[in-house]
Amino acid sequence: MSSTTANIKSPEVRRKPEGRDKMLLSIIGYVTLTVLAIFCIFPFILVISSSLSEESAIIEKGFQIFPTAFSTEAYSLLFKYPAEMLRAYGVTISVTAIGTIVGLFLTSMTAYVLSRRDFKWRSRFSFFFFFTTLFSGGLVPWYLMIINYLHLKDTLLVLILPMMMNVFYIIVMKSFMSSIPDAITESAKIDGAGDFRIFMQLIVPLSKPALATIGLFIALAYWNDWYNALLFISKSELMPLQYYLYKMLGNMDGMRKAMMASGAVVNTDLPTESLKMAMTIVATGPILLAYPFIQKYFVTGLTIGAVKG
Amino acid sequence: MKQKQHGFWDDVKKYRSLLLMLTPAVLFFLLFAYLPMSGIVLAFKQFDYTGGVFGSPWNGLDNFKFFIDSGDAWRVTRNTALYNIAFIVVNNGLQIFAAILLFEVAGKWFRKLTQTVLFLPYFISWVVVGAIAYNLFNFDVGTVNVLLKGLGMQPVDIYNTAAYWPFILVIVSAWKTLGYGTIMYLAAITSIDTEMYEAAEIDGANIFQRIMKITIPNLMPTVIILVLLAIGNIFRGDFGMFYNMVGNNGLLFSSTDVIDTFVFRSLTTSNEIGMSAAAGFYQSLLGFATIMLANYAVRRYDKDRALF
Numbered sequence: 001m002s003s004t005t006a007n008i009k010s011p012e013v014r015r016k017p018e019g020r021d022k023m024l025l026s027i028i029g030y031v032t033l034t035v036l037a038i039f040c041i042f043p044f045i046l047v048i049s050s051s052l053s054e055e056s057a058i059i060e061k062g063f064q065i066f067p068t069a070f071s072t073e074a075y076s077l078l079f080k081y082p083a084e085m086l087r088a089y090g091v092t093i094s095v096t097a098i099g100t101i102v103g104l105f106l107t108s109m110t111a112y113v114l115s116r117r118d119f120k121w122r123s124r125f126s127f128f129f130f131f132t133t134l135f136s137g138g139l140v141p142w143y144l145m146i147i148n149y150l151h152l153k154d155t156l157l158v159l160i161l162p163m164m165m166n167v168f169y170i171i172v173m174k175s176f177m178s179s180i181p182d183a184i185t186e187s188a189k190i191d192g193a194g195d196f197r198i199f200m201q202l203i204v205p206l207s208k209p210a211l212a213t214i215g216l217f218i219a220l221a222y223w224n225d226w227y228n229a230l231l232f233i234s235k236s237e238l239m240p241l242q243y244y245l246y247k248m249l250g251n252m253d254g255m256r257k258a259m260m261a262s263g264a265v266v267n268t269d270l271p272t273e274s275l276k277m278a279m280t281i282v283a284t285g286p287i288l289l290a291y292p293f294i295q296k297y298f299v300t301g302l303t304i305g306a307v308k309g
Numbered sequence: 310m311k312q313k314q315h316g317f318w319d320d321v322k323k324y325r326s327l328l329l330m331l332t333p334a335v336l337f338f339l340l341f342a343y344l345p346m347s348g349i350v351l352a353f354k355q356f357d358y359t360g361g362v363f364g365s366p367w368n369g370l371d372n373f374k375f376f377i378d379s380g381d382a383w384r385v386t387r388n389t390a391l392y393n394i395a396f397i398v399v400n401n402g403l404q405i406f407a408a409i410l411l412f413e414v415a416g417k418w419f420r421k422l423t424q425t426v427l428f429l430p431y432f433i434s435w436v437v438v439g440a441i442a443y444n445l446f447n448f449d450v451g452t453v454n455v456l457l458k459g460l461g462m463q464p465v466d467i468y469n470t471a472a473y474w475p476f477i478l479v480i481v482s483a484w485k486t487l488g489y490g491t492i493m494y495l496a497a498i499t500s501i502d503t504e505m506y507e508a509a510e511i512d513g514a515n516i517f518q519r520i521m522k523i524t525i526p527n528l529m530p531t532v533i534i535l536v537l538l539a540i541g542n543i544f545r546g547d548f549g550m551f552y553n554m555v556g557n558n559g560l561l562f563s564s565t566d567v568i569d570t571f572v573f574r575s576l577t578t579s580n581e582i583g584m585s586a587a588a589g590f591y592q593s594l595l596g597f598a599t600i601m602l603a604n605y606a607v608r609r610y611d612k613d614r615a616l617f
Binding site for chain 1: 320324326327329330331333334335337338340341342343344345346347348349351361362403406407410411413414415419422423424425426427428429430432433434435436437439440441443444445447449450451452454455458484487488515516517541548549553556569572573576577582585586588589590592593596597600617
């Protein structure tokens with residue numbers, strides 16, 4: 001029994017310490033990776049501690065790694081008059097939810113058709129999609145198309161539609177689905193199932209890991225989008241979260257007005273700097289909180305994508 | 310008597326449900342990618358709002374002339390290409406290095422923890438990165454200047470000095486993409502046949518030799534694909550990054566203006582529709598030419614590695 005366990009080749013077995021070379025590499029590795037990890041997390045710590053600092057301390061000593069004068073004033077101010085922020089949250093959540101569900105459905109359905117080996121025109125259609133990554137009309141015609149011809153300016157749709165599908169996601173999904181044996185489709189066909197039914201009842205359940213990954217990518221893109229709002233949204237009630245944050249960071253007068261609009265009596269000494277940082281944290285919050293849970297899906301999904309090419 | 314010959318409409322009938330399933334995607338790409346391509350004519354027109362895209366009068370190559378004469382064309386092209394080359398070299402180098410170290414060295418929990426932390430910046434929006442940069446580089450209260458003053462040195466006015474930005478932008482790009490790329494490369498390393506390593510170990514190769522002779526050569530296909538994709542985008546600036554880091558700060562344009570920010574600015578602030586369309590078309594053509602050249606080069610080197 002014990003001999004079979006010993007025979008299982010796991011990377012951990014291979015990696016057991018042996019020799020000076022390994023020792024040397026271990027030292028280099030642990031040091032470098034720790035430095036890189038600090039490099040990646042340090043800015044977040046800085047923003048969090050700045051948001052928790054007293055404004056006067058920031059003005060006097062600047063942003064610091066550890067707050068010398070702890071204060072939650074910025075947060076209490078944000079949450080006292082949350083109307084604008086909540087509306088922006090609402091826009092982002094609806095856009096993300098709708099965009100992700102519809103986008104994921106259309107992406108996988110398209111990928112499925114392109115993965116069907118018996119579909120005569122699959123390479124022609126694949127090229128039809130792929131070509132858009134090689135050549136484009138550029139920003140201006142795209143912008144005018146959306147504004148003048150589709151009349152989507154200042155609508156929720158303009159935040160959803162342009163990002164709904166992405167050729168790269170279709171390709172990743174297609175290569176995942178190509179690895180599902182044809183026999184499954186064949187036997188379902190013999191049993192009389194239509195193409196759409198095969199897709200919904202057989203392919204979708206089998207593609208869960210790819211769907212999870214691509215779904216997360218789409219959701220992340222929607223959550224972090226501010227560019228479409230920058231171009232197409234002028235109504236404040238349609239501003240998504242990131243664009244709202246962008247506006248507020250650039251313009252604290254706007255912030256003062258927004259606070260007054262939601263009923264605040266705002267004096268001139270608004271804690272500007274800590275408030276900016278607190279807003280940044282609140283706008284990032286859900287991503288940071290959900291991150292540890294979702295990142296493992298990213299890892300498995302990327303692994304699939306990378307291996308299949 | 311054999312089957313009667315298959316015509317086009319027979320195929321349409323045969324694949325009708327599959328074609329129906331493709332319809333939304335086809336419509337999507339027609340509307341948001343193919344129809345805008347016809348707007349390229351704008352590059353050769355004197356745009357006015359009453360005439361629209363197709364009714365405006367032609368003006369030949371005037372928009373291109375205007376773009377080149379403005380003196381911005383060379384600057385934005387050079388900036389875009391140089392930034393992307395720097396990003397490709399620095400980012401991929403760092404990512405491969407981190408992936409190899411993670412694979413060879415780290416124990417399970419250390420690897421998980423590091424991977425999680427390195428991936429974190431990938432998840433936040435460029436707006437938030439812009440806020441972080443402000444926190445670091447602001448003249449009065451920024452952390453960098455706090456540190457400099459603490460060390461008894463003069464504070465530096467980063468937001469008004471063009472020379473710092475190439476370094477800052479390269480570091481920020483490395484920071485944001487490190488985790489994503491590392492995981493891509495880690496996945497590729499994990500799929501290398503372990504028997505090769507075992508054989509090398511039996512032959513007495515030390516760990517550095519194994520990395521140089523097995524890991525890196527086996528990573529090359531992945532590197533080539535990722536670099537090829539990046540080369541195709543060499544004339545495309547990451548608008549979100551440049552705009553949130555620098556914004557419309559004219560003092561920094563000499564080192565931060567890229568084609569995308571230039572086109573955006575001429576479209577939205579100076580309303581130069583014709584010229585921005587010309588600049589966008591110029592960008593598309595350059596991009597198309599580079600991807601074709603890069604793909605051709607890879608095809609000659611190894612047919613299977615090419616994109617198409």
